[in-house]
Each structure stands twice: as structure tokens, then as C-alpha cells.
Amino acid sequence: MLYLLEIVVSPRSLNRSGSIPPDGACIVICARSGEADQIGRCLSHLEAGCLLEYEQVSDLVRNVPAGEVDLVVLAADMSPMVLRRTLKWIKGQWRRCMCVVVSKGTCRGLEIAARECGALYLDGPVRPKQWDGVLCGLKQLREAKLTS
Numbered sequence: 001m002l003y004l005l006e007i008v009v010s011p012r013s014l015n016r017s018g019s020i021p022p023d024g025a026c027i028v029i030c031a032r033s034g035e036a037d038q039i040g041r042c043l044s045h046l047e048a049g050c051l052l053e054y055e056q057v058s059d060l061v062r063n064v065p066a067g068e069v070d071l072v073v074l075a076a077d078m079s080p081m082v083l084r085r086t087l088k089w090i091k092g093q094w095r096r097c098m099c100v101v102v103s104k105g106t107c108r109g110l111e112i113a114a115r116e117c118g119a120l121y122l123d124g125p126v127r128p129k130q131w132d133g134v135l136c137g138l139k140q141l142r143e144a145k146l147t148s
Contacts, residue, residue: 026068027138029053030060031075031102035126039073042131057086069094071138076103076121080113087117098138102126 027049029036036053043049049070054060057074072090076083087099099119103110106123114121122130 026050026052026065027071027073028060028065028069029073030055030057031073035073035075035102035124035131038126038128038131039135042128042135061089064093069097070142071098071100071134073100073102074119076101076107076110076114078110080109083110083113084117087114087119091118096141098134098141100134 027039027043029039029051036051040051043051052065054063057078060072072094074083074086078086083101087101090097090099099114099117101110101114101119101121102124103121104124111121120134
């Protein structure tokens, strides 16, 4: 089954209602552009999904996509307290959403905050094979959700 890969700056450009296409995974990026480029390439190989890119988490909060979000990738450029609050907000919006926090370097406080809130924590730069693994896992989770 083939899905459309669409890389956009704002969810409003997905369609007139601002909603996410119902088929395929929806991935939201609030990180550095390197991650968006890598994830976009990996996603195109899987031929599944929709990629929404935001400059900052605050842009996502102000312009929440309508529909289910399967994965949120965050840059670890905030304090552990703000990261916890952000991850809790994401889980409140999309209960089954998988979260990945990407750090520029090891920061024990951010890693603990991410893991306590159920997010994956990756030290950057993240290799393409790591994104392949995350996206394959996401695809399996999405298929499991659709069958349950």
C-alpha cells in the first residue's frame, strides 16, 4: 500500500481544513532541519506518511494539527522542566503518540526527563539507520493500532 509523503512548513497547507490525511503516519518535527531532512528521506523510502515541520514547540502549540499524530521529534534545546511539560502536553493531545528527543550532546537531566515521560532519547547527530529503526517501529505500532 502506498501513501503520500508531503513535507510542509504548516499543517494548514495539507488541505483546506488544516487536517491530516487519514491514511499513513503523521510525523511532527520540532527540531533542527537536519533531522527533518533525514526523517523525510527515510519516510520516502517507506513510502508512508506525512511530515509536518515546525521551527519551535511554541509554533506547534499555537497551530495544532487536526487529526492523529503518530510521532513527535523534539530538539533538546530546553530545560528538563520545560521538556517534561512539553511531553505531557503532547501525550494529552495524542495519547498514542511516540516521542523522540534529540540532543546535541549528552545531557543527563534532559535524558532523564525524556525517559521519565516515556520518550526515546537520542544523542545527535542521529544516523539514518537509527531513523530507519524508529520509523519501522512506528509503522508496526500504527498497523497494530489499526487492527485493534
